[in-house]
Amino acid sequence: MYRKIVIIAIIELLILLGSTTLLLAQSKYTVSGTVKQKSSGETLIGASVVVVEKPGVGVIANTYGFYSLSLPQGSYTLLVSYVGYKQELIPVELNSNVMINIDLSDEVLLEEVVISSKRNDENLTTATMGTEVLDIQTAAKIPVVFGEKDLVKTIQLLPGVKSNGEGSNGFSVRGGATDQNLILLDEAPVYNASHMLGIFSTFNSDAIKDATIIKGNSPAQFGGRLSSVLDVKMREGNNNSYRVSGGIGLISSRLTVEGPIQKEKSSFIISGRRTYADLFARLSSDFKGIQLYFYDLNAKGNLQINSKNKLFFSGYFGKDVLAVSNFLGSKWGNSTGTLRWNSLVSSKLFSNTSFIYSDYDFNVSFKSDGNEVNYNSNIRDLNLKQDFSLYPNSKNTLHFGFNVIHHTITPTKAEGTDIVRDKKGRKALENAVYVSNSYEASDRINLDYGVRFSFYNILGGDTYHIYRDNRSVETITLDDGEVGKTYYNWEPRLSMNFIVNRTASLKMGYARNTQNLHLMSNSTGGSPTDQWIGNSYNIKPEVADQVSLGFSKNFKDNAYELNAETYYKSMKNQIDFKDGTDINTVPDIESELLFGKGRAYGLEILWKKKEGKLTGWIGYTLSKTERKINGINDGQWYNAKQDRTHDVSIVAVYELKPQWTLSGTFIYTTGNAVTFPTGKYVLNGMTMYQYGGRNADRMPATHRLDLSVTYERPARRKYQSSWSFGLYNVYGRQNPYSISFEENKKNPQKIDAVQSSLFRWVPSVTYNFNFRE
Amino acid sequence: MRDVISILSAALLFTSCEKVIELDYKGNQSRVVIEGNITNEPGPYFVKISKSIGLSESGTYPAIDNAVVVVRDDFGNSETLTRQGSGVYATNTLQGVEGRTYTLLVEAEGQSYTAQSTMPPHVPFDSIKVGEVTIGGDIEYQLIPVYKDPAVKGNNYRFVLSANDKLENQHLVQNDELRNGLVNTIRLEVNDDDLKLKPGDLITLTMQCVDANVAMFYTTLALMGDSGPGGGTTPSNPPGNISNGSLGVFSAHTVEVKSVTIP
Known part of the structure; x- marks a missing residue:
């Protein structure tokens, strides 16, 4: 097996060498540069650059907006396009390597609702699978609870991505667990992506450019989680003029300031947000002494050193605070910082170097009887990432x-x-080396293939116990600086696209992902008390192999898009713990762990309407996900809690008049797999419940309709504003949040199932404004 | 710790609402339930054998009256318990002693079941302290059992709570994992959804010093009772100390009772 992958790697190198020699023989030149939005200078990720004279020859701008094309000497015209922007035709006289930066104007089409920022038929022409890009304009029009636009909530409306539950920002991708999603904010991993127990995401939409979700078939540059990559990019700020924008809502407000540092070259953006529900609540005596809020701050700046080098700094800082009188206090939050250096080594070689810091800290303290107990957990990363993009031909x-x-x-x-x-804090190194190639094999076949070699070193400074049958059989003490056990993994990735005709294509993919950090959670829904743990002598890296097959077809000149994908995923080294384990007080959680495997399979259908007054999508997922863990359910397969057979989401945005936009979402999902009691008995005078198979029951189905209407006031020179009115759960469905069992008050022999629900009819009003210099 | 989540969600001003719903329950496999207690107080001690019934069934729990029940200790004492009817079996001469390990043997319906439990040394139960916290406009009462944990690590305590002479269906366990050898100051994690204490309420706590397996049994029940976003841990039959798939628990423990009236 390993030998095979080594051979693949060698072949890849050969292609690289092959193309270089080809280049020498034909005297090709390179045109390269950055594609940007004209008005703000924001780079346009995924803009397409096509050579008019050579049909089928083109390139997609990378995550930094950079493109590079190598062509034989001659005269060409480049067609540069990006959905929602006016396309540009750029003549190029290619007698030497040239650098052309392209600005696309968005002014003509800005009012049009953009559902996908990708090239109109990109779903057909790229080999990428299981990938969706959402831009903030899309998210802005979609109704959410409390009116706070939210990328993560919007992503949960896509097939294959399932919310953990109402009000939760945790999600499951293709049957994976919540901790199996790699959530990146400007390349920095975010360990807890929610505020207020999941009602809000940590991503302040004013500071976000776009978000990409990759459902398991990620390119080799991503790794470290089994199920998905959620890659969130912050905006860079306007490099032409100063702007202040913000929003005032019922429970939170936002403010963003942005502007140029060097005009048309570099810019900054600072964006902050705070909820203030508790300030109002405190006026009422019922909530005296209760503190409950979160705030977060995003900041980003970039500096153009010269035409070939650019520096970026981005930072995030967020904190949730909850305190009840003097007896409970808790705080938790993420901070991340990224320093990036983009460099054009040559017209064909683009380099990005990132230094990343990421920290998640949770602290809760209880006071009773004059004594205090504090629980604290923390994860801190220092991260160096080097990526090269090479455009040989x-x-x-x-x-x-x-x-x-x-x-x-x-x-x-x-x-x-x-x-x-x-x-003690445990230290470890998580390393990876990768190489991948996007290869246009013919007019009809595109290939993305690569391999990621990941290895994880346990570093010294703590004592590790090896457990067999939950008994410690060996103790290993590693001194500071000593390297303990190392785990190696090869992760081959392949995806292929076959263009059937101008409107249809077939795709297939295979990917292996591994995961070295694991989340221990006592609750089914996720909570800030959940804690991360790395590989150890007992815990091995989780491994997932996923194969998928897809079909895409576009209709009416790409106005409609149909994407269908099926997948099968098998997972190894899955972790759970013994019943009765309190993860917060057990001396060594590793003594309580149980290991097993998982499998997930499903079909996802996404039908999009991308143009016209009415835009939106219908998503449907049919899926199954199961686990088999030694010591749970008698070692038999059982449904994972996130297993839901059917999942439907409908998103519609309708432009009533140029100033009025109406939007709605409808969701329907099968209830979570849960364990209800099957019987009862009496022990020491108390009624007890007897349980059968794990997760053999279902919560009732969840369905809900949300509506919102946005009115954009006609712009008054420098001032733009809009009002959004929303109603969450329009028909007041009492969706199940939890079910508990209790004896009927009148007839104690009867057991009642009591369902509790969270939100019914939550109205919202938000005022957004934008003031430019 | 476990109720931090419930406090959090309660504080989040949710418009939470509850209703009783009808569910279809899976068929139940009736199982033998064994409840056995040996204490440091004078006997007789009782072992009760019954069977579980389906969740929506009403009526009495079937008692097993034709079982053979034997209890012996590690000092060579052994006796066969006397049938009392309604599934209850009683000891005659056996005396529970701290530090001894007791073995329970049950022959019922053609199956045999065994269990073992060790009675830990008695730890004196001094008093119940009542703490007050103001959460929002409400006063919540906290119950703090006062006892001095011995210097040796590994003590487990179970508390049985009665309010106004009514037994509460709550599972309350403490251990010395965090603060070994000290006077306890940690409150009991009483589920206040089920029990709202008010001035004048008579609180009775029975403190039992239990062994690790019995403590695990009740801790599992306590964790399952946890409610928070998405619910607590996945419920299951708690890991009892009785062999052969019987439900229930066999516990050798010390007993001391204290009462207090909420001021």
Whole structure:
């Protein structure tokens, strides 16, 4: 097996060499540059650059808006396009390597609702599978609870992505667990992507450019999680003029300031957000002494050093605070920082170097009887990432690089009055080297193939126990600086696209992903008390192999798009823990762990309407996901809690008049797989419940309709504003949040199932404004 | 710790609403339930054998009256318990002693079941302290059992709570994992959805020093009772200490009772 992959890697290198020699023989030149939005200078990720004279020859701008094309000497015309923008024809006289930066104007089409920022028929022509890009304009029009536009909530409306539950920002992709999603904010991993227990995401939409979700078939440059990559990119800020924008809502407000540092060259953006529901609530005596809010701050700046080098800094800082009188206090939050250096090494070689810092901290303290107990957990990363994009010729685009992450993970630790507890932070290195190539094999076949080699080193500084049958059989103490066990994994990735005709294509893909960090959670829904743990002598990397097959067809000149994909995923080294384990107080959680495997399969259909007054999509998922863990359910397969057979989402945005937009979403999902009691008995005078198979029951189905209407006031020179009115759960469905069982008050022999629901009819009003210099 | 989530969600001003719904339950496999208690108080001690019934069934729990029940300790004492009717079996001469390990043997319906439990040393139960916290406009009462944990690590305590002489169906467990060898200051994690304490309420707590397996049994029940976003841990039959798939638990423990009236 390993030998095979090594051979693939060698072949890849050969292609690289082959194309270089080809280049020497034919005296080709390169045109390269950056595609940007004219009005703001924001780079346009995924803009397409096509050579008019050579049908089928073209390139997609990378995540930094950079493109590069190598062509034989001659005169060409480049057609540069990006949905929602006016396309440009750029004449090029190619006698030497040239650099052309292209600005696309968005002014003509800005009012049009953009559902996908991708090229109109990109779903047909690229080999990428299981990938959806959402831009913030789309998210802005979609109704959400409390009126706070939210990328993560919008992504949950796509097939294959399932919300963990109402009000939750946790999600499951293709049957994976919540911790199996790699969530990146400007390349920095975000360990807890929600505020207020999941009602809000950590992503302030004013500061976000777009988000890409890759459902398991990610290119080799991504790795570290089994199920998906959610790649969120922050805006860079307007490099032409200063702007202030913001929004005032019922429970939160936002403010963003952006502008040029060097005009048309570099810019900054600072965006902040805070909820204030608790400030109002405190006026009522019922909520005296309760503190509950979150705030977050996004900042980004870029500096153009010269035409070939650019520096970016982006930072995020967020905190949730909850305190009840003087007896409970808790705080948790993420901070991330990314320093990036984009460099054009040559017209064919683009380099990005990132230094990334990421930190998640949770702290809760209880006071009783004059004593205090503090629980604290923390994960801190220092991360170096080097990516190269090489454009050897118009047929190949190579990506290669490496990534080294130094983790310090401190599991939940109790501290406080009289508590002597010595839990140390565990250190580890998570490393990866990758190479991949996008190869246009013919007019009809596109290939993306690559391999990621990941290895994880346990670093010294702590004591590790090896458990067999939950008993410690060996103890390993690693000194500081000592390297302990190392895990190696090869992760081959392949996806292929076959263009059947001008409107249809077939795709297939295979990917292996591995995961070295694992989330321990006592609750089914996810909570800030959940804690991360790295590989150890007991915990092996999780491994998932996914094969998928897809079909895409466009109708009416790409106005409609149909995408269907099926997948089968098998997962190894899945982790759960024994019943009765309190993960926060157990001396060593590793003694309580159970291991097993998982499988997930399904069919996803997405039908999009991308043009006209009415735009939107219908998504449908049919799926199954199961686990088989030694020590749970007698070692038999059982439904994972996130297993839901049917999942439907309908999203519609209708432009009533140029100033009025009406939008709605409808969702229907099968209930989660849960365990209800089957019987009862009496023990020591208390009624007890007897349970059968794990997750053999279903919560009732969830369905809901949300509506919103947006009125954009006609722009008054420098001032633009809009009002959004929303109603969440229009028909007031009491969707199941949890079910508990209790004895009927009148007839104790009867057991009642009591369902509790969260939100019914939540109205919202938001005022958004934008002021430009 | 476990109720942090419930407090969090309660504080989130949710417009939460509840209703009773009808569900279809899976068929239940009736199983033998064994409840056995040996204490440091004078006997007789009782073992009760019954069977579980389906969730929506009403009527009495079937008692098993033709079982053979034997209890012995690790000092060579052994006796066959006397049938009392309604599934109850009683000891005659056996005396529970701290530090001894008791073995229960049951022959019922052609199956045999065994269990073992060790009675930990008695830890004196000094008093119940009542704490007050104001959450929003409400006063919540906290119950803090006062006892001095011994210097040796590994003590587990179970508390049985009665309010106004009514037994509460709550599982309350403490251990010395965090603060070994100290006077306890940690409150009991009483589920206040089920029990709202008010001034004048008579609270009775029975403190039981239990062994690790019995503590695990009740801790599992306590974790399952947790409610928070998405619910607590996935429910299951708690890991009892009785062999051969019987439900229930056999516990050798010390007993001390204290009462307090909420001021």
